[in-house]
Amino acid sequence: MSMYRYLARITPWITLLICLTGLNLGLHWGLAPREGPLTPLPYSAAIGNPAPPKWQEISRGLWLSEVHLGRQRSYRLVLSGDAAPQSSYEVIFMAQAISPLARAHYVRVEGQRLSSGFYDAQGQIRSLVEHPLERPLPLEVGLEAKRYIIGVGGVEVASLPLRYQGGRILLRLEGRPALRQLQVLEGAGQLQPKAPANPAPGRVLYAENFASAQRRFVLLGGSWRAGQGFLEQTEAQGFDRVALAPIGPQRFYRLRVRLQHLEGAGGGVVFNLPNPRRLAQGHLVRYAEDGRSVFWGYFNDQGTFVGQGFAKVEPPGAAPHLLEVFSYDKTYEVWLDGAQLARDVPLVSNAGHLGLTTSLSRVMFTELRLEAAGPAPHTPRLPFGPLILHAIEGTWMPQGQALYQRSSQPTLARAISAQPLRPRRLRVELRWASPQAGAGIFIVPHLGLEQGGWGIRLSQGGRQATWGRRLEGERLDGGSVTLEPGNQVVAIELAENQARVWLNNQLLYTLPQAEAGFLVLQTLGGPVGFVPLEVEP
Amino acid sequence: MRSALQRFWAEWSWPLQVFLLTRLALLGVAFLADVALPGPPEAAGRLEPSNLWLDVWARWDSGFYLHIATQGYYLYPDEPSAVAFFPLYPLLLKGLAGLVGNAVLAGVLLSHLSFALALMVLWKLSLQLLNSPAAARRAVLYLAIFPTSFFFSAVYTESLSLLWVLLAFYALHERRWEWAAVSAALASATRVTGILLAGVLWLEYLRAWEGRSRWPVGLALAGVGSLGLLSYMAFLAVQFGDPLAFWSVQGSFSREVGGFIGEIRPLFQQNFLTGPISWNVLLDLLALIFGVVGSLVASRRLGLGYALFGLLSLLIPFSSGTGSLSRYVLMVFPAFMVLAEASERPWLDSLIRFVFPLLLGLLLAIHVNGLFVA
Numbered sequence: 001m002s003m004y005r006y007l008a009r010i011t012p013w014i015t016l017l018i019c020l021t022g023l024n025l026g027l028h029w030g031l032a033p034r035e036g037p038l039t040p041l042p043y044s045a046a047i048g049n050p051a052p053p054k055w056q057e058i059s060r061g062l063w064l065s066e067v068h069l070g071r072q073r074s075y076r077l078v079l080s081g082d083a084a085p086q087s088s089y090e091v092i093f094m095a096q097a098i099s100p101l102a103r104a105h106y107v108r109v110e111g112q113r114l115s116s117g118f119y120d121a122q123g124q125i126r127s128l129v130e131h132p133l134e135r136p137l138p139l140e141v142g143l144e145a146k147r148y149i150i151g152v153g154g155v156e157v158a159s160l161p162l163r164y165q166g167g168r169i170l171l172r173l174e175g176r177p178a179l180r181q182l183q184v185l186e187g188a189g190q191l192q193p194k195a196p197a198n199p200a201p202g203r204v205l206y207a208e209n210f211a212s213a214q215r216r217f218v219l220l221g222g223s224w225r226a227g228q229g230f231l232e233q234t235e236a237q238g239f240d241r242v243a244l245a246p247i248g249p250q251r252f253y254r255l256r257v258r259l260q261h262l263e264g265a266g267g268g269v270v271f272n273l274p275n276p277r278r279l280a281q282g283h284l285v286r287y288a289e290d291g292r293s294v295f296w297g298y299f300n301d302q303g304t305f306v307g308q309g310f311a312k313v314e315p316p317g318a319a320p321h322l323l324e325v326f327s328y329d330k331t332y333e334v335w336l337d338g339a340q341l342a343r344d345v346p347l348v349s350n351a352g353h354l355g356l357t358t359s360l361s362r363v364m365f366t367e368l369r370l371e372a373a374g375p376a377p378h379t380p381r382l383p384f385g386p387l388i389l390h391a392i393e394g395t396w397m398p399q400g401q402a403l404y405q406r407s408s409q410p411t412l413a414r415a416i417s418a419q420p421l422r423p424r425r426l427r428v429e430l431r432w433a434s435p436q437a438g439a440g441i442f443i444v445p446h447l448g449l450e451q452g453g454w455g456i457r458l459s460q461g462g463r464q465a466t467w468g469r470r471l472e473g474e475r476l477d478g479g480s481v482t483l484e485p486g487n488q489v490v491a492i493e494l495a496e497n498q499a500r501v502w503l504n505n506q507l508l509y510t511l512p513q514a515e516a517g518f519l520v521l522q523t524l525g526g527p528v529g530f531v532p533l534e535v536e537p
Numbered sequence: 538m539r540s541a542l543q544r545f546w547a548e549w550s551w552p553l554q555v556f557l558l559t560r561l562a563l564l565g566v567a568f569l570a571d572v573a574l575p576g577p578p579e580a581a582g583r584l585e586p587s588n589l590w591l592d593v594w595a596r597w598d599s600g601f602y603l604h605i606a607t608q609g610y611y612l613y614p615d616e617p618s619a620v621a622f623f624p625l626y627p628l629l630l631k632g633l634a635g636l637v638g639n640a641v642l643a644g645v646l647l648s649h650l651s652f653a654l655a656l657m658v659l660w661k662l663s664l665q666l667l668n669s670p671a672a673a674r675r676a677v678l679y680l681a682i683f684p685t686s687f688f689f690s691a692v693y694t695e696s697l698s699l700l701w702v703l704l705a706f707y708a709l710h711e712r713r714w715e716w717a718a719v720s721a722a723l724a725s726a727t728r729v730t731g732i733l734l735a736g737v738l739w740l741e742y743l744r745a746w747e748g749r750s751r752w753p754v755g756l757a758l759a760g761v762g763s764l765g766l767l768s769y770m771a772f773l774a775v776q777f778g779d780p781l782a783f784w785s786v787q788g789s790f791s792r793e794v795g796g797f798i799g800e801i802r803p804l805f806q807q808n809f810l811t812g813p814i815s816w817n818v819l820l821d822l823l824a825l826i827f828g829v830v831g832s833l834v835a836s837r838r839l840g841l842g843y844a845l846f847g848l849l850s851l852l853i854p855f856s857s858g859t860g861s862l863s864r865y866v867l868m869v870f871p872a873f874m875v876l877a878e879a880s881e882r883p884w885l886d887s888l889i890r891f892v893f894p895l896l897l898g899l900l901l902a903i904h905v906n907g908l909f910v911a
Binding site for chain 2: 015016019020023024028031033096164300
């Protein structure tokens, strides 16, 4: 009886063991993807005069090699020969279907232009990258588990996602090709990084003045009109209206774009597009059509947008806004009007073309500026006591308890706290390095929206003070007073919902129902020192 | 020997009769529909052109199962790929094909054998749960003549999956937890919704041992019940570097979260007098209503585990689209039990016996001619 019970007890588990063993063995041995006999490596074949058995011409100029590559392995394909400048050839690899040719990757060289992409299931060519070449050979393709890296002359020119694994290699030879030899080696190999040493962070790489922009920009849809210092997309209908900046592929940068919605919402930027003719594999950051959020993501191989996140924001209205993207080696950051909306967002493409975009909106772009950034996150934050400030414009430098805006440009310079704050007490002495300089200290509940903010502004080297709530056009609804020239001491206190602003130790005004928010420091017309800047959070 | 056979027949005659009669009838209708109606299989490519009696059971997803069995899995980005289909059915198909020498025949045999066994288990379970042989008979019959029940004969996983589901619930009913876990493991290697059985197993185990701290044992049993899915995920991780590839590729099958909204909306903008209309969306919604209402009633009549399994089996796929719900509802056997109980009223029973076979024949003819039903 006990034996019977024992057997009854273990029978289910033995059954399970047998079933799972059969399932797993069957899966890995019976249902795994089939691979034919693979070609032993290293492999080498002459191409100068291709002929059977190493080469079969399956259609005019399209030669099928005898090489079978396996899945989940690393390879390096090397095409070498004479570097004739007008060489034209195409290497097709990881081909899943030969006749008709489908599901395969390719690298095509036509004179001094290289392009790469894939043949889809229907055999249609999908180009992912185009790149100018100084010389066409030797060409190397490093095949890794999920990417392939193209190199010419030992230098990386592109890195693209690998869609298909294993399969055949073909060559398309046109005219009098300069190719001599195909080599297939084990391991993806190492190529020199694509870009030489990066310029120092902060260095201006590009600044657009929009003169004749309509002609210079690469337009991918939409109706664009250039004016004095702006570029406007004038069609309020249609999605993904794009104008690419007339500069080559970029990497490791800070992209600053100032935009103003004239109708609707939906303005933004595209960046890191591998191919200047398609959005595929490129990134996008823009306002949503309802204006209530800014979202970011990328276009996949098929050109379909894949979202990576969004942040709720105030509708843009007709005011200008500053949209910034920091693109690093593996991640990017998104900032709007000095506030960080996203950080550490993974890049699917870390280099490429960039430009402006609109959807369902008329948008005027008044600034497009590119500054160098390092490969790792490094945003221009100013660690300052309990504050982290983000310098939007100007040259802001912390020094001990002091903060200096050094730029003598007559334009507005701003630094904004990275987080909203409720200062129990903020005290600062303003020192003027120019009799024309002015400064402002404001608390702004909603970035990008002038209304609702409050504070004080001093102008003419501290001889004029104006205060109150901010209205449209930088106006303030409080009073104003004329002061003796010299340094001025401003103090702000926020207790419960009441704010007090002191000037030179005298209470200037009391503001009921004052909201907490971002601290905005402004200067205008010259350098100003905030000495010291003390904040009690 | 003779008396043993007689006893066997006495015990199982109803499900076996239903099985034989419905399957023979369906085979005849399928063949007639194929040869008599001008359908598009010629253009689409037949999977077994040398034998139309077999070929009629190999349409749509059958191609994926046959490809997996004969040439292995594949995954191509942004394309409907074989990894969406779970491995146990094609694995058994492959083994059987080695014996009979024909993959389609092996699939048809596997599906029919599984369905016969599933009907027998359903019969046994219905007898115990419904306390009425007449209701149990109706439950078996309604499942076999349901408008999309031809999928039980086709090279699809429906029959095998239903067999594991019913075995698991039968074992749960008998409080044989280990066998329930084994059945759940096999179900989770057959279809993605098989994993629901692991949750049901845990729930039923906790309910059975209420008040006692046996939840770790229940959790372990549920873990065993998910071993089929975990085995497949391990395979996907090794072969394709993505253990969730079966889920990742759903978008290429036109399934996206919230997709049902875009599919239902056109129903309200169609001209039902002149057509064309999205008839299969309508069919899927009717099936969804049947399955959901049946599951809700089953929660009171049969138990929470039955209801949860039925609801989640439909609502999870519904979250990404209405497509194929009229086929997925075949797994919701508690709804058929509830319907069988409600059909004590002769008029309802007569209505079902008239409408179900009529629709079954019609949908089978459509399916055989290469149009998408579910």
